[in-house]
Amino acid sequence: MTVTALRYLNEAASAGSMRAAGDRMGIAVSSISRQIAQLELEYGLPLIERGRRVIQLTHAGTLVTEHYRSMLADREALLARLHDLRGVRSGHVILGVGEGFLGNAFTRMLDIFRRANPQIHLTVEVKSSADIVQSVLADEAHFGLVLQVPPDPKIRLRTSVAQPLMAIMAPTHPLATAQQVMLSDLLEHDLCLAPKDFRIRQILAAAEFRHHVFLEPAMTTNSIHIMREVARSGTAISILPALSVRTDLEDGTLVAIPLADATIEETTLGLISRVGRQLEGAPLRLFTAVEADLRNWAKRPSGS
Numbered sequence: 001m002t003v004t005a006l007r008y009l010n011e012a013a014s015a016g017s018m019r020a021a022g023d024r025m026g027i028a029v030s031s032i033s034r035q036i037a038q039l040e041l042e043y044g045l046p047l048i049e050r051g052r053r054v055i056q057l058t059h060a061g062t063l064v065t066e067h068y069r070s071m072l073a074d075r076e077a078l079l080a081r082l083h084d085l086r087g088v089r090s091g092h093v094i095l096g097v098g099e100g101f102l103g104n105a106f107t108r109m110l111d112i113f114r115r116a117n118p119q120i121h122l123t124v125e126v127k128s129s130a131d132i133v134q135s136v137l138a139d140e141a142h143f144g145l146v147l148q149v150p151p152d153p154k155i156r157l158r159t160s161v162a163q164p165l166m167a168i169m170a171p172t173h174p175l176a177t178a179q180q181v182m183l184s185d186l187l188e189h190d191l192c193l194a195p196k197d198f199r200i201r202q203i204l205a206a207a208e209f210r211h212h213v214f215l216e217p218a219m220t221t222n223s224i225h226i227m228r229e230v231a232r233s234g235t236a237i238s239i240l241p242a243l244s245v246r247t248d249l250e251d252g253t254l255v256a257i258p259l260a261d262a263t264i265e266e267t268t269l270g271l272i273s274r275v276g277r278q279l280e281g282a283p284l285r286l287f288t289a290v291e292a293d294l295r296n297w298a299k300r301p302s303g304s
Contacts, residue, residue: 080281091282
């Protein structure tokens with residue numbers, strides 16, 4: 001077994017084909033194929049399924065790539081500890097974050113962290129929750145900040161904050177002064193909602209079923225940014241957890257009104273990492289900062 005062969009297998013699985021992996025690494029396809037074949041000979045098991053246009057790992061191949069990624073993560077953790085012993089506050093951190101967390105408040109937290117740790121390089125990747133999970137599982141991101149953590153035995157929920165769904169609207173909207181909003185109240189107003197396959201929408205649909213109220217949105221979008229902007233314009237109401245519009249609530253450009261349903265399921269905002277991956281050094285420092293910021297927000301009254 002060689003580290004090179006393991007790397008080639010991992011890259012081929014990540015890229016989807018040996019050709020794509022070769023283009024990414026600047027390596028001939030024949031070299032990648034030969035290294036993978038040598039691994040299969042050494043382990044006595046096929047690592048990829050033959051006859052497919054897109055590479056599909058066998059169960060053995062999945063175990064081998066997971067082992068390789070754990071090796072890389074362990075090496076990174078060791079180097080981080082050694083850097084700490086030398087007093088070097090440097091490193092590179094990759095964070096996957098959902099669109100709903102973006103805004104001035106999040107940027108301010110990152111800026112405070114960067115000023116305190118000028119030698120740490122940050123990469124912030126904005127993706128969907130599903131893509132963030134995949135990045136974390138592939139060790140392409142150290143950890144992720146997602147809305148509604150998916151059930152996955154390989155994902156470790158390190159910190160979670162429960163948030164109720166709220167009716168998000170402009171302060172000039174007719175319902176903006178209400179203490180709470182019933183689902184039936186929403187029938188009389190335009191709505192901008194997430195698609196039906198989004199967990200937020202599924203939670204709302206369950207509440208609609210219980211109350212025999214069925215909402216028809218004027219607009220459907222998979223972008224929290226668009227939901228936020230439409231609500232700010234005053235033309236429609238969006239249904240989101242308050243943290244998704246945190247900056248707008250602080251600025252007073254949006255208000256969050258509780259839904260009048262004590263049984264409605266809360267959404268979960270979570271910090272996730274891959275099971276078995278230890279965060280050390282720079283990644284741990286950023287994780288601690290993000291965690292503290294998330295918990296501080298969660299302590300505030302809903303809608304504030």
